Amino acid sequence: MAPVPSSTSSAVTLNINGEKHQLTVDHRTTLLDALRERLDLTGTKKGCDQGQCGACTVLVDGRRAVSCLNLAVAAEGREITTIEGMAEGDRLHPVQQAFLDLDGYQCGYCTPGQICSAIAVIEEHAAGWPSAATEDVRPEAGPPPLTPDEIRERMSGNLCRCGAYVSIVQAVTRAAEAHEAAARDDDRADRHENTEETAA
Amino acid sequence: MTTATTGRAALKGVVGTPHTRVEGRDKVTGAARYAGEIPFADLAHGWLVLSTVARGRIRAIDTEPVLALPGVLAVLHHGNAPRVDTDYIGLLGMPPDPTAAVFQQDRVHHVGWPVALVVAETPEQAREAAEALVVAYDEEPHDTALTTGHPGAHPAGGVMPGETAKGDLEAGLAASAVVVDEEYTTPEEHHSMMEPHAATARWDGGRLEVVDSNQGTTWIQGELASMFSLDASAVRVRSEHIGGGFGSKGLRAHQVAAVMAATELQRPVRVVMTRRQMFSLAGYRSPTLQRVRLGADADGRLLALEHRSLNQTSTVHEFVEPSAGVARVMYDADAHHTANEVAPLDVPSPTFMRAPGEAPGSFAIESALDELAERAGIDPIALRLRNEPEVGPVSGLPFSSRNLDACFREGARRFGWAERDPRPGRRREGRWLLGTGTAAASFHAGAGPSTAVVTAQADGGFTVRIAAADIGTGARTALTLVAADALEVAPDRVRVRIGDSDFGPAMIAGGSMGTRSWAWAIRLAARELRERLALGTTIPPEGITVRSDTTEALGTLAQKERHSFGAQFAEVAVDTATGEVRVRRMLGIFAAGRIVNPLTARNQLVGGMVWGISMALHEEAVRDRTSGALYAPDLAGYHVATNADVGDIQADWVEDPDPDDPVGIKGVGEIGIVGAAAAVANAVWHATGVRHRSLPIRPDRVLSASVPAAGGDPHA
Numbered sequence: 001m002a003p004v005p006s007s008t009s010s011a012v013t014l015n016i017n018g019e020k021h022q023l024t025v026d027h028r029t030t031l032l033d034a035l036r037e038r039l040d041l042t043g044t045k046k047g048c049d050q051g052q053c054g055a056c057t058v059l060v061d062g063r064r065a066v067s068c069l070n071l072a073v074a075a076e077g078r079e080i081t082t083i084e085g086m087a088e089g090d091r092l093h094p095v096q097q098a099f100l101d102l103d104g105y106q107c108g109y110c111t112p113g114q115i116c117s118a119i120a121v122i123e124e125h126a127a128g129w130p131s132a133a134t135e136d137v138r139p140e141a142g143p144p145p146l147t148p149d150e151i152r153e154r155m156s157g158n159l160c161r162c163g164a165y166v167s168i169v170q171a172v173t174r175a176a177e178a179h180e181a182a183a184r185d186d187d188r189a190d191r192h193e194n195t196e197e198t199a200a
Numbered sequence: 201m202t203t204a205t206t207g208r209a210a211l212k213g214v215v216g217t218p219h220t221r222v223e224g225r226d227k228v229t230g231a232a233r234y235a236g237e238i239p240f241a242d243l244a245h246g247w248l249v250l251s252t253v254a255r256g257r258i259r260a261i262d263t264e265p266v267l268a269l270p271g272v273l274a275v276l277h278h279g280n281a282p283r284v285d286t287d288y289i290g291l292l293g294m295p296p297d298p299t300a301a302v303f304q305q306d307r308v309h310h311v312g313w314p315v316a317l318v319v320a321e322t323p324e325q326a327r328e329a330a331e332a333l334v335v336a337y338d339e340e341p342h343d344t345a346l347t348t349g350h351p352g353a354h355p356a357g358g359v360m361p362g363e364t365a366k367g368d369l370e371a372g373l374a375a376s377a378v379v380v381d382e383e384y385t386t387p388e389e390h391h392s393m394m395e396p397h398a399a400t401a402r403w404d405g406g407r408l409e410v411v412d413s414n415q416g417t418t419w420i421q422g423e424l425a426s427m428f429s430l431d432a433s434a435v436r437v438r439s440e441h442i443g444g445g446f447g448s449k450g451l452r453a454h455q456v457a458a459v460m461a462a463t464e465l466q467r468p469v470r471v472v473m474t475r476r477q478m479f480s481l482a483g484y485r486s487p488t489l490q491r492v493r494l495g496a497d498a499d500g501r502l503l504a505l506e507h508r509s510l511n512q513t514s515t516v517h518e519f520v521e522p523s524a525g526v527a528r529v530m531y532d533a534d535a536h537h538t539a540n541e542v543a544p545l546d547v548p549s550p551t552f553m554r555a556p557g558e559a560p561g562s563f564a565i566e567s568a569l570d571e572l573a574e575r576a577g578i579d580p581i582a583l584r585l586r587n588e589p590e591v592g593p594v595s596g597l598p599f600s601s602r603n604l605d606a607c608f609r610e611g612a613r614r615f616g617w618a619e620r621d622p623r624p625g626r627r628r629e630g631r632w633l634l635g636t637g638t639a640a641a642s643f644h645a646g647a648g649p650s651t652a653v654v655t656a657q658a659d660g661g662f663t664v665r666i667a668a669a670d671i672g673t674g675a676r677t678a679l680t681l682v683a684a685d686a687l688e689v690a691p692d693r694v695r696v697r698i699g700d701s702d703f704g705p706a707m708i709a710g711g712s713m714g715t716r717s718w719a720w721a722i723r724l725a726a727r728e729l730r731e732r733l734a735l736g737t738t739i740p741p742e743g744i745t746v747r748s749d750t751t752e753a754l755g756t757l758a759q760k761e762r763h764s765f766g767a768q769f770a771e772v773a774v775d776t777a778t779g780e781v782r783v784r785r786m787l788g789i790f791a792a793g794r795i796v797n798p799l800t801a802r803n804q805l806v807g808g809m810v811w812g813i814s815m816a817l818h819e820e821a822v823r824d825r826t827s828g829a830l831y832a833p834d835l836a837g838y839h840v841a842t843n844a845d846v847g848d849i850q851a852d853w854v855e856d857p858d859p860d861d862p863v864g865i866k867g868v869g870e871i872g873i874v875g876a877a878a879a880v881a882n883a884v885w886h887a888t889g890v891r892h893r894s895l896p897i898r899p900d901r902v903l904s905a906s907v908p909a910a911g912g913d914p915h916a
Contacts (some may be wrong), residue, residue, distance in 0.1 A: 026324045037323060042237035043230015045443070047394045048475040052835035055394055083230035096228040100220055103799050106807060107672030108227030109394040109443025115228060133844075148848075156844040159835060161394050161444055162672045163810025164803055165846040 012076045016041065017085030025072045032056045034072035035082060043083040043112045047159070054158035057113035058082045064120040064157075083112035086119065095119050095175040104171035106162030114158045118172045121154045122146075122179050146176050213685045215863060218799035222677045222696070223441070223670070232441045235413035236398035236472050243400070244273055245323045246461050246471040247330035248453060249316040250480060251308045254342035254828025255546045258306045258315060262334040266318060269332065271325030274464055277316040278303045282460050288426040290451070291419045291708070297517040297549045299481065300451045301427060303460070308337060309516050310344075310548045311829040312480020317457040319469055342546035344828040346512040348383075348489050350543040353510055358520035359557075363539040364528060364594045369493070372504025372535030376495025378576040384492065384564035385894045387820040388830075389485040391553055392840050395443020396478055401458035402468035408435045412455055415445045416708030418667045421701035423451040424459060440699040445671035445709060447552030448482045479833035483551030484821065486511035486521045488560045492568040495533075500578040502533040502587050507565055510541045514549040518542060521550065523561030529642050529763055530565070532593035546828055552710065554811055555870040558643055559877070563815070563895060566639035566878035571891065574622075580882070581608050581617065581767075584640050592761040600760045603791030604640060606854040607767035611638075611789035614852075615769040624889035632773040634784075635887025639875035641766035645716070645793060645858060645866035648707030649751040652721035654683065654729050655743045661693050663743075664726075667706040668698040668718040673869055674800025675715050681796055682719040682863055686726035696722075704747070712764070712867030715796065717750070719863050724748035757860055764792040764856075764871045768809070768879035774887045779899030781884055783813050785848040788876070791856035793866025801868050805851035808872015813849075814841035815873070816880035820896050 005011050005024050014021045014034065023038055032049070035041040035058075044067055047055030051069040058067045059081040086093040095118045098104065105111040125146050130137040133153035134144045144150060151172045152165070160168065226232035251258075263275040281303035286296050298304070302314045315335055320326035355362035373379055399412040408430060414420045417437040425432040442449065454471040461469040473481055488511050495504035509523035524538040540557075553559075573580040585605055591598055612618065620636055621627075627634035653665040664683050670676040676696055684691040697703070707717035725748035732744060769787040774780070788809050795801045818839040822831045831837060851872065857864030877895060885891050890905045 026322065028324045028328075033323065036237065040239060041230075042233055045234075045394070046236075046396070046472075048835050050475065050834060050836075052475075053394065083228075087229055092225070092228065099228050100224040103220065103803050105227060105672075106674070106800075106803055107394065107442060107444040108223075108232055109234060111227050112230045152844045152846070156842040159394065159840060159842060161392050161446075161840055162803075163807035163814075163841065163846070165810060165841075165843045166806050166849050167803055168843065 010073055012073055014072065014075055014080065015078065016080045017082060027073055029072045030068050031070040031072050031075045032067035035067060041082055041084055045109050045112055047110065054117060055110050055113040057116045057158060059116055059120060062123070064117050083116060086115065093119065094178045098171035098175040102167050102171045102174065104164060104168045106164050110158060110160045114155070114160065114168060117155060117158045118175065121151070121172065122176045126183065148173065214681045214691055215685050215796050216794065219677055219681060219691065219797050220799065221674060222680055234395055234441045234443050235411055235439065236470060238400065238411050240400055240402065240468040242467050244319050244321060244465060244467055244469045245326045246317045246319045246457055246469050247326035248314050248457060248471065248473070248477055249318060249330050249333050249335065250477060251311060251313040251315050251337070253308055253337045253339050254311045254344060256308050256337045256339040258308060259336040259338050261316060266329045266333045269325065269329045271321035272318065272329045273321065274319045274461060275316055275333065276303055276457065276460055276464065278306050282463060284427045284456065285429055286427065290423050290426070296423060296427065296451060299516065299549050300453050300456050302453045302457050309514060310480065310546050311827065312548060314453045314457070314481065317461055317471065319461045319465065342828045344545050344547050344823050345825050346487050346489065346510070346543060346545065353541045353543040355539055356518060356520045356542040358522060360522050360525050365537045367535030369504055369506055369535045369537050372533065373493060373495040376503050377498040378496045378572060380492065380494040380568050380571045380575065382492060382568060382571065382893055384490045384567060386488045386560040386563060387895060388487045388823065389553065389815065389819045390479060390821055390838055391446040391448040391482060391484070392835065392838065393444025393446055393448065396473045396475060397449065397452055397454050397482060398470065398472040399455040399458045400468055400470040401462040403462060403466065406434070408459065410437045410455060410459065412437055412439050413442050414439045414449045415669050415671055415710055417669065417699055417701040418705045419708045420451055420455065424455065427456065428459060437701040438699060439669060442669055442671040446554045447556065447710065449671070453481050475835060476833050479821065479830055480548045483549060485553035485556070486513065486550035488521055488523050490523055490564040492564050494568050494572050496572055496576060498576070500572065500576045500583045500586050502531055504535040505531055505533040506537040508539045508541065509561060510543060512545045512547055512550065513542050514547055515544045517549040519550045521560060522557035523564065525557045526561035526565050526642065528594040529592065529761065530640060531587050532589040536593055554808070555643060555873045558870065558874045559815065562639065562641060562875045563877045563881065566875050567881055567893065570637065570882040570885065579622065580638055581612055584608065595761060597759055597761050600762045600859055601856060602765060603854055603856045604765040604767065607765055607789040607791050610854055611767040611769055611787055615787045617769070624886050631775055631777050633776055633887040634771065634773050635883045635885065636769065636771045637879045637882025637886055639768045639878035639882060641768055641871055641875035642763045643712055643871040643874055645762040645764050646711060646713045647717040647720055647754055648713055649749070649754055650706040650717045650721040651704040651747060651749045652718065652725045653703060653745060653747050654722065654725040655745040656729055656733060656739050657743045658739045658741050661695065662687055662689065664694060664696045664722055665703040666698055666718050666722060667701055667703040668714060669709040670698060671709045673709065673715065673804055674797055675709065675718065677800060678715050678796040679718055679722055683722050683726050686723045687730055712869040712871065716861060716865040716867050719865055720753070720861065721748050721750045723862050724750060724753070764790060764866045766790040766792070766871050766875065768875040770879040770883045772880060772883040772887055774884060774902060779902035781817055781897055781902060783847055783880055788851045788872060790851065790853045790871055792853055792868050792871050793861065794857040794864030795853055796863070796865060802851050804868045805872040806849050808870060809849050809851060809876045810841050810846055811873040812876020813846060813880060815895060816877035817896050818845065
């Protein structure tokens with residue numbers, strides 16, 4: 001039964017996967033429960049409800065966040081991306097495809113969180129963010145190679161009790177390589193364009 | 201209407217070739233719905249209230265203030281809940297754990313005993329009301345500490361005889377040139393699957409429907425029917441996607457509470473356990489106190505073997521963790537004694553957890569074997585191969601197949617075992633000491649009676665219906681491959697539907713027996729259907745359906761020792777400054793029957809090995825003797841291996857088709873954890889020269905063990 005606005009609930013507009021949702025939520029409702037119980041977006045999973053397992057990971061303004069530790073009322077005005085927003089129509093996101101092809105899961109319950117996390121890890125790494133596994137953390141050192149140890153460290157906020165870590169690391173590696181290759185192509189295309197402009 | 205076109209000639213079998221999961225797309229897009237995610241109109245939410253005392257009686261439950269809170273619909277407790285029947289034997293041959301038969305008594309048997317269910321319109325309201333409910337107790341003194349020689353300890357059977365004995369143990373030890381006599385302990389461990397237990401119950405036209413997360417829908421159907429005195433046909437249990445089970449997802453308090461509330465309120469009610477509630481309601485692996493005595497001649501041939509194991513159980517349900525059973529399969533000696541003992545305490549009921557018995561038992565006996573090899577100056581692999589039994593050491597029955605030798609030889613070759621200096625503490629890399637270790641593994645291979653329904657459709661497709669459960673094993677995909685081969689069609693023409701008790705009785709996902717049991721039934725039905733279609737039969741619009749039941753076929757199987765085997769290898773680095781142990785690489789080579797889907801089977805085996813690392817280094821639930829409760833029962837307080845804890849782990853297998861299984865399957869769900877913790881512990885000894893006989897091998901244990909003499913714990 002949906003609450004009506006009162007001293008204990010408020011009307012909010014949530015921007016999820018590019019779509020605006022208007023709803024009235026109990027102030028105690030977490031972003032996770034709003035997604036699962038109110039918006040029928042059950043791809044985001046509840047593993048512990050206290051920020052310890054990573055199963056509820058979503059992207060908030062492009063950065064990973066555990067939705068169980070965010071209140072729905074505080075998510076207004078943010079761009080929220082859940083697992084349901086990762087594929088483009090029938091075309092899976094490269095990270096989703098890599099998890100599927102390389103069996104980067106077993107029971108699948110941690111998988112949406114792992115995939116959201118992995119998508120952000122690849123972006124964080126490309127942006128030059130270091131991790132505890134990074135040898136040289138000076139800004140001028142640039143992004144470290146995305147080695148298995150780097151991926152293991154960066155993905156350790158997402159528990160997988162089935163123990164599919166080995167294939168998760170393989171999947172993230174494959175997706176990151178594809179991402180880098182695509183970035184190089186874009187870069188080359190840009191440079192090509194610039195050269196043409198100069199020539200003109 | 202079409203005629204079947206299955207083209208016998210062109211098709212090569214798909215069993216044995218890698219296939220991505222048939223439900224994979226649903227899992228990576230978030231479309232796969234788990235038990236707590238199926239929408240129901242007019243759904244109410246239940247929240248369990250658990251006891252805060254370890255032993256005593258409920259004096260009063262103050263329901264009035266809670267019933268006045270917004271949205272609250274009901275408070276169920278022992279004073280008003282429907283009565284249920286617990287006097288029955290379930291599918292597993294055991295009476296139900298009374299912890300699941302909620303609200304039947306005013307007694308409290310452990311911290312976390314279910315005392316009430318609060319039902320409200322929203323989860324927030326239910327939670328607030330549950331937390332506000334005041335329960336008064338008359339407390340009694342409790343005992344939650346498992347100790348050697350506990351007065352309540354007694355030999356106990358369960359899935360196997362409690363004790364076995366042959367030969368004169370003391371004489372055998374006295375005649376031995378080398379003797380090991382040590383105690384090994386493993387702590388309380390929790391399944392901690394990622395998806396919490398969740399069930400929604402509702403009455404639908406006189407029929408009880410339960411959407412649940414469990415390891416066997418007909419198993420839970422039978423339990424609920426018995427408990428609520430219903431005909432089994434009046435209960436339907438569905439469980440399509442299961443976020444991990446590992447032995448914990450059977451009949452539990454949440455389903456029974458949901459059924460009671462749905463009955464009282466006559467509307468759908470969902471009950472989901474919180475992560476913290478799981479630590480007292482979902483079962484766990486009991487701590488074990490084990491003693492192993494081995495005696496061997498100078499060549500390492502075993503003359504005497506004793507393995508005794510003590511575990512705890514609750515005061516309401518006896519569960520035996522049969523750790524001493526390992527030696528009944530693995531090693532023989534003229535004097536051979538094994539015993540499993542159990543002591544009832546004021547603690548929650550333990551239960552099956554991935555490789556019950558084998559996981560802790562193999563840690564003890566495979567560590568002891570390593571100690572024997574060290575003392576006898578024999579290579580640990582040579583020692584094991586020298587003690588390979590011809591027949592079952594206790595049963596005297598022949599082995600259906602025993603390819604342990606092949607596992608060790610292939611594993612040793614790939615791991616580089618021959619280059620190993622057997623002396624401990626010889627390899628150093630900066631502040632790290634390096635070492636390698638090995639251990640053997642075995643797990644029972646069996647099958648349980650199952651029924652399957654296979655339909656040839658007029659559109660040329662085939663549908664298989666079986667009450668199987670895919671708890672992450674890849675069973676749905678493996679069964680698709682088995683069905684495709686039996687029907688002689690491509691897998692994309694076969695749709696396997698599972699997780700619905702309406703499909704008929706079937707084995708549970710447990711004991712590594714699920715896929716084998718279900719594959720047998722599917723193959724039986726599919727072959728018969730194939731034969732009918734071969735006659736050129738025209739398929740009518742309703743299709744042609746064949747049903748199978750494997751009960752009779754399984755009954756004709758000869759008595760044999762039937763097991764999977766494996767060889768585990770680990771390389772560890774031990775930080776001498778912090779005491780941290782890192783597993784750098786691990787290799788497991790298994791003889792585990794025919795591998796149906798190498799992609800998912802490898803993942804299963806590696807997952808088991810990851811559990812072994814986790815067991816060796818991280819997992820430990822610690823109980824406070826004063827309160828009887830666990831310290832920090834959540835995923836921050838209870839450590840399971842994270843991604844960063846897992847290095848280069850490889851699993852592979854040798855040819856080992858089961859000679860008596862129609863597909864050659866043995867099962868791969870549990871063998872991966874067996875021996876894995878011992879291989880890590882043996883590697884830690886090799887790195888440091890210190891034996892760790894108590895798990896987990898925590899940094900403080902490593903550090904205190906390396907402090908010479910002065911109050912050091914020799915069993916650290």
